[in-house]
Amino acid sequence: MDAITVRGLRKTFGRTVALDGLDLTVGAGEVHGFLGPNGSGKSTTLRALLGLVRVDAGTASVLGLDPWRDATELHRRLAYVPGDVVLWPTLSGGETIDLLGRLRGGVDAARRRRLVERFELDERKKGKAYSTGNRQKVALVAALASDVPLLVLDEPTSGLDPLMEQVFQDELRAAREEGRTVLLSSHILSEVERACERVTIVRAGRVVESGTLDDLRRLTRSRVRAALERVPTAAAAAAWPGVEDVVVDGSTLTCTVDAEHLGGLVAELGARGVSGLTCQPPTLEELFLSRYGPGADVGSASAPAPGTSEPEPVR
C-alpha cells in the first residue's frame, strides 16, 4: 500500500493559487524527494498532508487516513520537521525535544541520547539562543527520536553544516532500513540524489515530473565527450539522429544526446576510432533546471543547461 496518495489537490489563499491540482504518490518504506522552486507549493502540500490547512478540492490519504478529518490519529504515526523551525524562547532544546516527544506519545530514551550525541546538540541552551542550524537539529532530533512510520521533513538541512548533513544522511539511511517512509522536501539536490529513490518535482502548484531518478534521467539528455581519430565536421555530427549542441575542438567532439539515440551515437563514434570517451548522465540539477527554467516545457525533455561540471566516465 502507498503511504501517501494525493489526487488533484487545490488550495487558494485569497487570489493566490498555492496548489493547482497536485498529485503525489509515495510508496510505503520509500524515501521520496520533493523538489520545487521557492513558492511552488511544497510547504503548503506538506501542511495539507498534516491537516494544518484544509484543501479546497482533491483527495489526500496519508497512511490510509484523511489528514483533515483524522488529524489526531494520523499525527500519532508521523513526525514533522517544519521548514521554518521556531522554538519556545524560554525552553531549552532538551525540554523541547522531550515535550514534542511526549506529545507524540513517548520518547525512546536510548535513541534520543544517540541522536543528541550524533548531532552534537547542546541541550541546555534556550530556544532563543540557538542558531538556525541548531534549531533544525532540535526539531530533527525530536522527529527522528520518535517511533513513527512516517517522517515529513520540510527542508530539514537548509541550515546544517556539511558534517551534520552527513549525519542526517546516515540517519535517513537508518530510517529507511527500519522501513520508515520519508517525504523529504529539499533544495539541496545532492542530498536528494543521495538519499531518495523517487522524486517529485513541482512547479506553480502542480507536479511536472515524478518517478525514479533513472526514469527522470531518461527524459533528459546526456552529455558526451569523445576524442576521435577521424573527427567529423560539426554540421555532419549534428545531422546524426538525436544529437545536438555539437562542438568540435581539434580531435575532441562534445555534444548532447537523448537517451533513445545514445546507442546510435556510440556506434557512429566507434566507426571513427575512439581514443577516449566520457558520457555524463544528466545531474539532478540539470533535470531540475530543465523542469523549471523559464522556458521549461512541462512534461517534455529539453536540453540540459550549459556550463555544467566536467563529465565523469561512463558508469
Added chain:
Amino acid sequence: MSTLAGVGELTRLAWRRDRVLVPASVLGLAVLAAGSAAASLDLYPDDRSAAEGLAGVVSNPAVLAMYGPLASETADALAVFKTVMMGAVLTSVLALVVVRRHTRTEEEDGRLELLGSGAVGRRAPLAAAVGVAVVAVLLASGLAAVGLAAVGTDPGGSLAFGVAWATAGLAWTGITAVAVQVASTSRGAGGIAFGALGVAYLVRAAADTAPEGSGVHALGWLSPLGWAGRVEAYGADRTWLLLLGVGTLAVGTVAAAALLERRDLGGGLLPARPGPARGGRLLASPLGLVARLATGTLVGWTVGLVAGGVVVGSLLGSVGELADDPQVRRILETLGGSAGGVEDIFLATEVVVVAAVVSAAGVGLVLRLSAAERRGLAEPVLATPTPRSRWYLAHVLVGAALPVLLMAVLGLTVGLVGPTVSDAAPGPLEMLGATMSTLPAVWVLVGVAAALAGATPRFAPTAWGVALVAFVVGELGPTMRLPDPVVDLSPFAHLSGLPGGSFAAAEAVVLTVLAAVLVAAGGLAYDRRDLA
C-alpha cells in the same frame, strides 16, 4: 557609519506600522478627556454646584487613592478629576507599547537583524521607536488639551492637563527604552515596564492619601504618576513639572543607548542562563506547556496583587474616618459599591477596578494562542497527536484560572491586612467571596479573547480594545451619564458590588454562561480553519 544612520527610514516604517494603533489611541484618549469633562460640566455647570456636589468626595482618601489629588474645588477641576490619572496611565501604556514593539519585539522576532544588516546604525531603531512614542504622547496630550478647551474649560488648565498626561507618557517612553535593553524578551521587557507602572501607581496612591508634609506624601515625588497628579490641572497648574517627564525621557534614552553598546543583538543585559537538559514533568501535555510558559507571568502578577492588596487594606483606616458623610456614600455608590459601611463601599469599588485590571492577565494569556500561531509555534504542537480543541482549551483554561488565583490573592491579602487597621474591615473569607464574585465578568472578557483568537489570529489583539472599552464604560459610564443600555454592555456593570451587598446569583450565572458560549464559539472556529 553613524550609529543613527537610517533613523528616518525606520521612523517612517514604524509610523507605517502604527498608522491605526497610534491615531486610534490618540483619538480615544482625547475623546475620553473631553467627553467625560463635557458630561461633568453638564451636571455641575458652575463652581458653586460643583463644590456642593463633590466637596465630600474629593477629600475622601479612597477616591484620592484611585484618582489622585483634586486640583481645586472648581467645576473644571471636577470635570477632569478622574481622567487626569486614568489618562496618564493609559498614555503611559501607549508609550510603553509603541517603544517595545519597535525595539525588543522586532529584535526577538529577528526582523531587526534583517534591518540592522542594512545601512542602519545601531542606535537608529531605538531612536525611531522613542521618536514615534514621543509624537504619540504629545499628540494625545495636545489633542486632549485642545478638546478640553473646546468644551469650555479654562485654557490654562487645559494646557496643564495636557502637561500631566505628557509628563507620565514621556517618562514611560524613557523607562521602557531602558526596560527593552535589560530584558531579552518582549514579554520580559513588558513585565519590567508594566511592573514599574504598577509600582508608580501604588506609590502615588499611598502618597496622595497621606497628609501633606508627611514622609509618605513626599514619596509621591518618586512616581511619574505622582507628578501627573501634582501638576494639579485647573488649580496650581504646575506646568513646569513637564521638565521631570522630559528629564526622565532624556535620562532613560541616554541610559538605553549606553546599555545598547554593552549588549549583543538579541541579547539582554542579564546573561542567558542554560536551561535543564531534560523536560520536567509539566512538559508532557498542552496544558502543562501553557502553564509552564505562564509561570513568569503568574509570579509577576501575584507579587503585584499582594502589594496592591496591602495598600488597599491599609487604606481602610483612613476610609473609616469619613463614615458619617452621606455625600461620600452616595458618590461611592454611583462608582460601583452598594449598601453597607463606607469600608465596604470602598472595597467593592476597588475590587471591581482590580478585577478589570486582572482580566488583562487572562486576556493576555488567551491571546498567546494566536501569538503562538503567528510566530509558528502552534505548528509543532498541532503536528503531534494533540487535537486542536485541546490546544485551544489549554490556553482558555489557564487564561480563566489565572484571574481566579489572582483575585483570591487579592481577597486574602486585603482580608488579612484590613482588620489590622480598622474594626469595620471585612475578614479574609468575606473578602475572598467579594473578589470571587467578580470572576464572571472577567471570564466574559477572557471569552471574548478566546472567541477572537479562535476565529482569526490576525484580529485577535482587538480583544485588548474590547477589554479597555468594557473597563472605561463600566467605570466611567455612570458618572459620565452614558445611557443605561450602553453601560450595561460592560460586564462589570452586572456585578454584585461585594462586600456589603447581596450576591446577584442570576447575573453571575448569565455572565458565566455568556463566557462559556464565547469560548465554545472560538473553539468551533479554531477547529475548522487553516492554521496561519
